Amino acid sequence: MSGKWYWGDTHLHTTGSDGALRLYELIAKAKKNSLDWIIVTDHNFNSIEKSYSSEGLTVIQGQEITVEAGHVNIWGAKVPAEPPYDIPDEKAYADIMEKCRNAGATVCLNHPFCSQCGFRIPIDNLPADCVEVWNTIQHSDNVRNLNWWVNQLKQGRHIAAVGGSDFHRDQVKRVDMMAMPTTVTHAESNTPEAILKALREGRSVITCKPETSMIYLSVDGALPGDTVPLSASLKGSCKATKLLPGFELKIFNNDSMVYSHKAKFFEKVHTAEFSITQPGFVRAEIDVKLASPVKKIFGAAESKYLAPRCETPPETADELFWAFTNPVWIEE
Numbered sequence: 001m002s003g004k005w006y007w008g009d010t011h012l013h014t015t016g017s018d019g020a021l022r023l024y025e026l027i028a029k030a031k032k033n034s035l036d037w038i039i040v041t042d043h044n045f046n047s048i049e050k051s052y053s054s055e056g057l058t059v060i061q062g063q064e065i066t067v068e069a070g071h072v073n074i075w076g077a078k079v080p081a082e083p084p085y086d087i088p089d090e091k092a093y094a095d096i097m098e099k100c101r102n103a104g105a106t107v108c109l110n111h112p113f114c115s116q117c118g119f120r121i122p123i124d125n126l127p128a129d130c131v132e133v134w135n136t137i138q139h140s141d142n143v144r145n146l147n148w149w150v151n152q153l154k155q156g157r158h159i160a161a162v163g164g165s166d167f168h169r170d171q172v173k174r175v176d177m178m179a180m181p182t183t184v185t186h187a188e189s190n191t192p193e194a195i196l197k198a199l200r201e202g203r204s205v206i207t208c209k210p211e212t213s214m215i216y217l218s219v220d221g222a223l224p225g226d227t228v229p230l231s232a233s234l235k236g237s238c239k240a241t242k243l244l245p246g247f248e249l250k251i252f253n254n255d256s257m258v259y260s261h262k263a264k265f266f267e268k269v270h271t272a273e274f275s276i277t278q279p280g281f282v283r284a285e286i287d288v289k290l291a292s293p294v295k296k297i298f299g300a301a302e303s304k305y306l307a308p309r310c311e312t313p314p315e316t317a318d319e320l321f322w323a324f325t326n327p328v329w330i331e332e
C-alpha cells in the first residue's frame, strides 16, 4: 500500500471546555511537538466548525461526549444532537453512536477502564470504530484497556486501537503531556479524511512520545490494518527503534508469542524475523517491567492520583507497555 506515516494526537482539550490553552496555543504546542495532525475534542462542545490545515498541521474537528455512562470521542463530524445529552444506558449510547457514524463521524470509546471516569455500562456491543487503549501518561488502567482490546481481537472483532493524550494542561513539572502517547497512522495523505480512515482501519502504531520508539511490523509486505492469506511459509518482519535497556519487544500470533527480545543496552534499531502459523492476527508490543522499587513508587503515585474517585484503587501492573501496533490480520 502506498502512503506515509503521520504522527498525531487523537484527544486534546482547549479553553473550549476545561483545558488551559486556547486553540491557537494548542496548535503552536502541536507544531513544537512536530505533529502532523491533531483532533480537538472538547467536552460536549465542538471548538472548531470544520477540519482544516495550518502550515502542514491538520486540525481535525472533534468532540468528547462526556456523560456519567462513559466518554466517547466523535471525530470528523458534528454530533447530531445538542447537549446536555441524555444517555443513561447502553441502548441510548449505541443509538447516539450510530447516529454520529451515519453523519460521517469516526467513533472511539475513550479510556474504557479508567478507574475514575471509565464506562459504567457494558461496552462490548457498542458500535465503535476505535478504542483508546492508551490514555494520558502511562498507568495501570491502560493495561486493563489493552487486555479488553486484545480479547476483542481474539474474537475476530476489527476494532482499532488508538492513543490519546487527553491533554488539558502540563500537570507534571517539566513534562510535556501533549502527544503522550502519540498515535502514528499510515495514511494515503495528511488530509482529515485520510487520517480518520487510517485510524478506523487500524493502520496505526501507538508510542509514548513522537521522538521515542517506533515499531514497523509487516507480514509479507502487509502492514497493520491489512489482511493477508495464511500460507505454509508465511513470514513476518519487525523493526523496532530506540529500545532502552530492559525494554522487551514481543510479537504475538494470536495468543502465542512468536518472537521476543529483551534489550541489554540501547538499541537504535532491532530487527526481528518470525513465522506465522495460525489464522487470526499478528501484533507487536514493547513492554517495560517495573522493578520492585519502581513499582512501589509508581503504586504510591497511582493510589494518590487514581484512588480518590474510585472505591478500590487499581492494582499496579507489573509491566507497562511503551509502544504497540494494531494487528495485521491473517485469513485462513
Ligand SMILES: [Zn+2]
Pocket: 064, 071, 110, 111, 117
Ligand atoms: Zn474523558
Ligand SMILES: [Zn+2]
Pocket: 011, 013, 064, 166
Ligand atoms: Zn478528554
